Amino acid sequence: MRRLLAGILMLVLSTVSAVASESDGLILHRSIQNFPEAMLALQTSIGEHGYTVSRVQRVDIGLTKSGYKTDKYRIVFFGKSSEIRAVKQSQPQLIPYLPLKVVIFSENNETLLVASNMTQFSELVNNEYTKTLLQRWNNDIQSIFSEIK
Amino acid sequence: MLSVLGIKVSVRSWLVPVLMLISVAVNAAPNGQLLYETNCASCHGGNGKGGVGVPISLPSFLHSVPDTYLEKTIRYGRPGRVMPPFKYLSDAQIKAIVGHLRNFAPGKYPESLHALVKGDIKRGKKLFGQHCASCHGVNGEGGKGTGVTFSRPRELPIIAPSISNPGFLLAATDHMIKSTLMNGRQGTPMQSFLKMGLTEKDIDDLVSYVRSFENVKAKKKFTEESAIMVFDSPNDLKTTVENLKNAAGAENFRIIRVQDLEEGLVKKGAESGREVVIYFCNFQTLNEVLGVDPRVGLFLPCRVTVVEREGKVQVMAINPRYLSAMYNNDELDKFCDQMFEIYTNIIEEATL
Numbered sequence: 001m002r003r004l005l006a007g008i009l010m011l012v013l014s015t016v017s018a019v020a021s022e023s024d025g026l027i028l029h030r031s032i033q034n035f036p037e038a039m040l041a042l043q044t045s046i047g048e049h050g051y052t053v054s055r056v057q058r059v060d061i062g063l064t065k066s067g068y069k070t071d072k073y074r075i076v077f078f079g080k081s082s083e084i085r086a087v088k089q090s091q092p093q094l095i096p097y098l099p100l101k102v103v104i105f106s107e108n109n110e111t112l113l114v115a116s117n118m119t120q121f122s123e124l125v126n127n128e129y130t131k132t133l134l135q136r137w138n139n140d141i142q143s144i145f146s147e148i149k
Numbered sequence: 150m151l152s153v154l155g156i157k158v159s160v161r162s163w164l165v166p167v168l169m170l171i172s173v174a175v176n177a178a179p180n181g182q183l184l185y186e187t188n189c190a191s192c193h194g195g196n197g198k199g200g201v202g203v204p205i206s207l208p209s210f211l212h213s214v215p216d217t218y219l220e221k222t223i224r225y226g227r228p229g230r231v232m233p234p235f236k237y238l239s240d241a242q243i244k245a246i247v248g249h250l251r252n253f254a255p256g257k258y259p260e261s262l263h264a265l266v267k268g269d270i271k272r273g274k275k276l277f278g279q280h281c282a283s284c285h286g287v288n289g290e291g292g293k294g295t296g297v298t299f300s301r302p303r304e305l306p307i308i309a310p311s312i313s314n315p316g317f318l319l320a321a322t323d324h325m326i327k328s329t330l331m332n333g334r335q336g337t338p339m340q341s342f343l344k345m346g347l348t349e350k351d352i353d354d355l356v357s358y359v360r361s362f363e364n365v366k367a368k369k370k371f372t373e374e375s376a377i378m379v380f381d382s383p384n385d386l387k388t389t390v391e392n393l394k395n396a397a398g399a400e401n402f403r404i405i406r407v408q409d410l411e412e413g414l415v416k417k418g419a420e421s422g423r424e425v426v427i428y429f430c431n432f433q434t435l436n437e438v439l440g441v442d443p444r445v446g447l448f449l450p451c452r453v454t455v456v457e458r459e460g461k462v463q464v465m466a467i468n469p470r471y472l473s474a475m476y477n478n479d480e481l482d483k484f485c486d487q488m489f490e491i492y493t494n495i496i497e498e499a500t501l
Contacts, residue, residue, distance in 0.1 A: 025475030028191035054413025066432035081414040103446030
């Protein structure tokens with residue numbers, strides 16, 4: 001009986017939350033905060049989820065120095081060293097997609113964040129550990145975004 | 150018996166209320182605002198004023214399109230024009246989103262009328278070239294770029310839509326297209342063609358020509374692309390890195406960084422040293438591609454990775470053609486094709 005109930009609950013919850021969890025190759029999130037605040041919130045949230053920010057690529061600075069006008073546009077690279085090591089050892093075909101990254105850029109007084117849905121790379125991997133990891137990375141990115149108001 | 154918060158209860162006693170609660174949750178009317186915020190606001194803005202997506206809160210737009218146009222647009226999207234199809238939303242959820250959109254500009258809007266307009270396609274083509282092509286493109290492909298970010302000055306209210314797009318033609322009735330041509334769209338560059346001196350007969354011809362785009366075959370998309378590009382290098386890791394830097398420079402790319410893949414993730418000096426990433430950039434191309442699609446940063450900066458395993462050296466890169474499928478942007482596909490060729494040239498040159 002308990003198993004049956006658990007099954008029903010899981011089924012219903014998955015239906016109800018389908019809108020939030022279903023996505024294509026991109027995860028997009030709009031923050032109503034301006035760029036500096038959203039950037040700070042992003043890096044804080046990444047840290048709170050146990051990840052390390054390894055680098056921030058300031059795309060806008062490079063463009064401006066080259067004479068092009070642009071809004072703030074940055075790429076935040078992050079990961080957990082143990083996970084990155086495990087994946088690049090067992091699934092080297094994922095190396096070009098590592099570490100994880102979030103694109104963050106300003107839109108007037110708001111900020112847009114974009115990340116890859118990492119589960120789309122599940123078809124490239126051949127072990128359950130990595131498939132589960134890709135799913136967790138995806139969940140974590142969604143969770144990180146959800147904390148950036 | 151089950152224990153809930155330390156209180157023993159029979160399964161039957163709590164099963165009924167739980168199932169009722171579930172039933173209420175599942176059958177509750179969809180919340181249009183919540184659905185909009187979840188699915189639409191990231192591109193179109195919380196207030197519908199646009200962003201990566203086009204503005205959708207203009208009263209002149211909302212007052213001139215029927216619900217079916219909005220519903221079909223959400224359901225089928227715009228193939229190759231950024232707006233994705235929302236296949237997973239139920240009809241009720243889509244109707245709820247449309248209901249929320251109507252709140253942006255309360256007022257009257259037309260019913261969906263399906264009567265076909267019969268005009269002269271050949272004459273319509275000529276009129277299209279004279280009056281429409283400058284904004285909508287010679288083949289109705291629409292303006293360049295996405296929404297308002299990067300691609301054009303922010304004061305422009307809306308990008309010229311692709312009126313040859315299969316998604317548009319599926320959503321728009323002849324009556325809606327005719328109405329738009331006759332009345333224009335206040336707050337956008339779209340003028341009333343009647344006020345510009347065209348007759349209703351001219352407009353019927355234009356509608357028939359626009360409808361004839363349905364017969365144009367869709368462009369071939371990249372399919373079955375591998376997610377990565379991998380090349381074997383006959384050289385050692387260090388030499389391969391140097392060769393790649395030179396090859397990227399020869400293709401007019403500036404080397405912006407060479408680093409270990411683990412740099413920043415582990416303590417300095419503890420990196421494995423077996424995966425070296427070379428980042429390079431051509432800022433002119435970068436500026437152009439961001440104009441086409443500002444979400445493209447997931448490709449950036451251009452990068453190849455040199456990997457050493459058991460004495461064997463390989464060069465790896467993302468396959469831009471594979472990634473382009475994520476963006477639903479035909480314009481971006483052209484850049485991805487170009488980048489695929491550039492990556493191939495650089496890596497082949499470095500691994501000869």
